[in-house]
Amino acid sequence: MGFDLGGTNIRTAVARVDGDNATLLGRDARPTPQAGPEAVVAALVSSADAAIVAAKVRISDIAAAGCSAPGPLDHMTGVILTTQNIAGFANASFPLAARLAAGLGGPRVYLDRDTVMAAIGEGLAGAARGARSFVYLTVSTGVGGAIVADGRMVRGVSNTAGELGHFPVGFDRDVRCRCGSFGCVEAYAAGRNLAEAYGVGDASIVYAKAAAGDARAAELIARAEAALASLAVGIVNALNPERIVVGGSVAEHEPTHVLDPMRRAIAERAFKVPAAACSVVPSALGADVSIIGAALAARDRATGAGGWFL
Amino acid sequence: MGFDLGGTNIRTAVARVDGDNATLLGRDARPTPQAGPEAVVAALVSSADAAIVAAKVRISDIAAAGCSAPGPLDHMTGVILTTQNIAGFANASFPLAARLAAGLGGPRVYLDRDTVMAAIGEGLAGAARGARSFVYLTVSTGVGGAIVADGRMVRGVSNTAGELGHFPVGFDRDVRCRCGSFGCVEAYAAGRNLAEAYGVGDASIVYAKAAAGDARAAELIARAEAALASLAVGIVNALNPERIVVGGSVAEHEPTHVLDPMRRAIAERAFKVPAAACSVVPSALGADVSIIGAALAARDRATGAGGWFL
Numbered sequence: 070m071g072f073d074l075g076g077t078n079i080r081t082a083v084a085r086v087d088g089d090n091a092t093l094l095g096r097d098a099r100p101t102p103q104a105g106p107e108a109v110v111a112a113l114v115s116s117a118d119a120a121i122v123a124a125k126v127r128i129s130d131i132a133a134a135g136c137s138a139p140g141p142l143d144h145m146t147g148v149i150l151t152t153q154n155i156a157g158f159a160n161a162s163f164p165l166a167a168r169l170a171a172g173l174g175g176p177r178v179y180l181d182r183d184t185v186m187a188a189i190g191e192g193l194a195g196a197a198r199g200a201r202s203f204v205y206l207t208v209s210t211g212v213g214g215a216i217v218a219d220g221r222m223v224r225g226v227s228n229t230a231g232e233l234g235h236f237p238v239g240f241d242r243d244v245r246c247r248c249g250s251f252g253c254v255e256a257y258a259a260g261r262n263l264a265e266a267y268g269v270g271d272a273s274i275v276y277a278k279a280a281a282g283d284a285r286a287a288e289l290i291a292r293a294e295a296a297l298a299s300l301a302v303g304i305v306n307a308l309n310p311e312r313i314v315v316g317g318s319v320a321e322h323e324p325t326h327v328l329d330p331m332r333r334a335i336a337e338r339a340f341k342v343p344a345a346a347c348s349v350v351p352s353a354l355g356a357d358v359s360i361i362g363a364a365l366a367a368r369d370r371a372t373g374a375g376g377w378f379l
Numbered sequence: 380m381g382f383d384l385g386g387t388n389i390r391t392a393v394a395r396v397d398g399d400n401a402t403l404l405g406r407d408a409r410p411t412p413q414a415g416p417e418a419v420v421a422a423l424v425s426s427a428d429a430a431i432v433a434a435k436v437r438i439s440d441i442a443a444a445g446c447s448a449p450g451p452l453d454h455m456t457g458v459i460l461t462t463q464n465i466a467g468f469a470n471a472s473f474p475l476a477a478r479l480a481a482g483l484g485g486p487r488v489y490l491d492r493d494t495v496m497a498a499i500g501e502g503l504a505g506a507a508r509g510a511r512s513f514v515y516l517t518v519s520t521g522v523g524g525a526i527v528a529d530g531r532m533v534r535g536v537s538n539t540a541g542e543l544g545h546f547p548v549g550f551d552r553d554v555r556c557r558c559g560s561f562g563c564v565e566a567y568a569a570g571r572n573l574a575e576a577y578g579v580g581d582a583s584i585v586y587a588k589a590a591a592g593d594a595r596a597a598e599l600i601a602r603a604e605a606a607l608a609s610l611a612v613g614i615v616n617a618l619n620p621e622r623i624v625v626g627g628s629v630a631e632h633e634p635t636h637v638l639d640p641m642r643r644a645i646a647e648r649a650f651k652v653p654a655a656a657c658s659v660v661p662s663a664l665g666a667d668v669s670i671i672g673a674a675l676a677a678r679d680r681a682t683g684a685g686g687w688f689l
Contacts, residue, residue, distance in 0.1 A: 141652050150652070202536045216528075216617070218535070223528040225619020226512045227656045230528070235650065236613035240549055240605055250612060250648035295550055302560060303546035303613075307526070309535020338560035340545065342451050342460070346537045 070120070070134040070176065071363035072113055072169075073183070076154045077101055079109075081116040082357070083124035083131065084364035089193040091361045095124025105157030106149075110165070114172035131176040133371035135363030136169060137186035141229050145379070147180040153247075179370045183207075183359050184231055185222060187352075188215035189369075189378055190362025191314045195353035200311040204304050205352075206233060208297070208327050209317030211247075212255040216308060222378040234259065238299040257296035258327075260319045263289055276323055294326055298334030305339040305347050316352030324351060380430070380444040380486065381673035382423055382479075383493070386464045387411055389419075391426040392667070393434035393441065394674035399503040401671045405434025415467030416459075420475070424482035441486040443681035445673030446479060447496035451539050455689070457490040463557075489680045493517075493669050494541055495532060497662075498525035499679075499688055500672025501624045505663035510621040514614050515662075516543060518607070518637050519627030521557075522565040526618060532688040544569065548609040567606035568637075570629045573599055586633055604636055608644030615649040615657050626662030634661060 071091075073080040082096040097119035102108035113136070121128060139154035147166020152158045166180040181189075188197070188205035197203040201220040207213050212234025216223040223230045234255035235248050246256035256262055260272035266289050267275045278286035304313060313331065320327040331349045339347075354361050369375035381401075383390040392406040407429035412418035423446070431438060449464035457476020462468045476490040491499075498507070498515035507513040511530040517523050522544025526533040533540045544565035545558050556566035566572055570582035576599050577585045588596035614623060623641065630637040641659045649657075664671050679685035 141650075200536075202540075214617075218526075218528055218533040218540070219531065221529065221531065223533070223618065225528070225653065225656075226510075226621040227619055227652050229650060229653045230512075230617065230619040232616040232650060232653075235616040236546070237609035237648070238548060238550075240609070248650060252609065299547035299550070299562065306542040306545040307524075307540065308533065309537055309540040311536040338547070340451075340539060340542060340558060342537050343535065343539045343542075346535075 070117060070131045070367070071360035072116070072134065072136040073359040073363065074109070074113065074136060074138040074155070075101060075183070076139065076156070079112055079116050080360055081113070081120040082360045082364070083120050083126055084361065086364060086368045089198075089365065091194055091364050093357065093360070094126065095120050095122070097123060101155060103156035106161055106163045106165070106168075109155065109157070110168045110172050113169055117173055128173065128175045131173075133367035134169070134173065134176045134178045135186065135365070135367030135370075136166065136178055136180045137183045137359035137363045138165065138180060140182040141227075142180060142182060143228060144179075144181040144185070147178065149180070177371060179367050181363070181366055182215070182231075184213045184215040185378065186362035186366055187316060187354075187358040188217055188222065188362070189366045190354050190358045191316075191352060192217060193365050194361060195358065196314045196350045197312050202308070202310045203312040203314060204233070204308060204310050206313060206315045207317035208258060208260075208315060208320040210261045211259045212317075218308065220377055233300060233304065236300060236303060238296050238303070254296045254300045258293035258319075263293055272319060273322065276326065290326055294330040297327060298330045298338075301331035301349065302334050302339045305335050305343045309343040310347055313347060313349045314352055315349060316355070316358050320351065321355065380427060380441050380677070381670035382426070382444065382446040383669040383673065384419070384423065384446060384448040384465070385411060385493070386449065386466070389422055389426050390670055391423070391430040392670045392674070393430050393436055394671065396674060396678045399508075399675065401504055401674050403667065403670070404436065405430050405432070407433060411465060413466035416471055416473045416475070416478075419465065419467070420478045420482050423479055427483055438483065438485045441483075443677035444479070444483065444486045444488045445496065445675070445677030445680075446476065446488055446490045447493045447669035447673045448475065448490060450492040451537075452490060452492060453538060454489075454491040454495070457488065459490070487681060489677050491673070491676055492525070492541075494523045494525040495688065496672035496676055497626060497664075497668040498527055498532065498672070499676045500664050500668045501626075501662060502527060503675050504671060505668065506624045506660045507622050512618070512620045513622040513624060514543070514618060514620045516610075516623060516625045517627035518568060518570075518625060518630040520571045521569045522627075528618065530687055543610060543614065546610060546613060548606050548613075564606045564610045568603035573603055582629055583632065586636065600636055604640040607637060608640045608648075611641035611659065612644050612649045615645050615653045619653040620657055623657060623659045624662055625659060626665070626668050630661065631665065
């Protein structure tokens with residue numbers, strides 16, 4: 070079973086895992102409660118029940134469950150640390166995996182960061198299959214990532230590595246980022262930031278306006294493209310990956326404004342040897358990437374095969 | 380024995396390696412020939428002879444030799460690929476390790492990139508001792524680096540990973556970099572680039588002018604500091620290292636303009652959890668870092684203990 074716990078929605082699926090192929094048998098989606106950790110656990114359990122019914126299986130058929138969540142978190146102990154991205158978790162240090170396992174009353178639950186789960190999914194069953202060095206990047210409401218180097222997930226000393234959306238690529242102090250810094254890739258290129266900078270509710274409007282000839286929209290999008298281009302060049306030079314897999318809603322809907330500028334910049338500006346070795350490809354698992362990653366991660370951690378990402 | 384082959388100088392030392400402590404017994408330094416690979420091999424051999432005499436040992440006492448060189452190169456086969464940084468190697472694919480071993484007539488020679496050798500040196504015997512995740516950064520004529528993540532050297536798919544000096548941190552197209560791109564950390568903060576931007580032969584003059592109140596020098600240095608600050612924040616957010624070890628002549632002579640801005644930016648702008656986990660420290664091995672790293676790398680590769688960096 071895979072859970073994708075986001076700030077807005079909970080998405081849950083029962084998967085049949087055969088080798089590294091995950092077939093989703095039944096699923097559920099519902100809003101994330103805004104009333105704190107206990108309500109979130111209850112909603113996850115209800116969502117699991119619904120997905121189990123939809124899949125026509127029983128809880129005893131679930132071998133293990135993976136839960137994707139925003140960081141920071143401790144994937145070894147299954148504890149969500151203080152996070153701004155789910156209401157009520159800002160001052161929490163909450164043992165989500167243990168509490169969810171108790172609620173489910175059966176399978177063990179393995180927690181990990183959303184972008185790490187996505188990288189596991191793309192690495193085992195998606196667009197990074199076969200690559201020993203790759204970066205997963207999501208360009209969506211925010212910009213996030215995960216790094217796999219020479220066959221191993223880069224975790225860092227406090228398990229927060231991979232926040233490539235918060236690499237500063239510009240010096241503009243007025244381009245503020247939610248993280249408290251300025252000039253981050255996310256501050257220029259995330260959907261939420263684009264929409265806010267233009268003064269609308271959704272980035273799709275900004276792209277539509279630019280396509281219709283609006284100069285201010287076009288300028289904001291050019292700036293977003295420049296930020297993603299710089300990030301792509303920096304990733305290639307610093308990490309020399311074989312692939313950069315780009316997911317997230319903005320990347321999915323606007324590939325010519327996300328993947329194409331990254332590709333052009335790598336070809337024109339990155340070092341020749343690593344540039345020639347790297348391809349920029351769209352996510353193969355789309356919106357299900359974190360659910361599939363969570364299901365595969367759960368299978369691998371339960372069977373002891375997850376050493377490369379732990 | 381450790382060799383440090385640079386574009387300007389060859390530096391060689393005989394080291395007694397005891398555990399991870401390397402004591403330099405005798406050394407030699409001489410200009411790098413500008414006449415191509417054969418002349419460079421001959422000079423390395425002569426330099427080795429001189430260092431052996433100075434150390435009062437014999438060639439048969441040398442257990443193994445390591446050679447630090449600019450990249451790109453293949454550290455497994457010991458071949459220098461086309462490099463701009465040593466005269467005559469621009470179109471070469473030259474088996475330096477094998478040719479140097481033949482010239483020495485005894486010890487096996489292990490080749491690796493200068494910044495990787497430096498990271499091995501700092502990791503085993505210097506300022507990164509005990510850290511499983513760290514970044515080595517050199518701020519000198521150029522800006523380069525090497526990344527150790529969770530106990531392993533990050534190599535990438537074509538062995539070029541670590542070029543953190545070529546992460547773009549600004550959008551100014553007129554800040555050209557020798558690599559062919561623009562806006563790289565190196566283009567703002569390297570000694571050579573600072574000197575050229577001001578119109579003098581050495582960066583130390585720019586720092587002296589700024590200290591004497593010259594506005595243009597101060598502005599260039601502020602820009603260099605901003606680039607290093609962005610790089611530091613990006614490294615902390617993306618890689619979550621325990622330590623950033625900063626070496627190179629500019630860092631050594633101007634720590635208040637190199638390490639201090641990095642520290643301030645991490646404290647003010649990076650994510651709190653990885654920021655609290657990371658310290659920025661000066662190189663402990665100074666100008667000998669690549670020689671000591673090369674000697675330790677040679678010992679470890681000869682004895683099979685070098686798995687973490689291969």
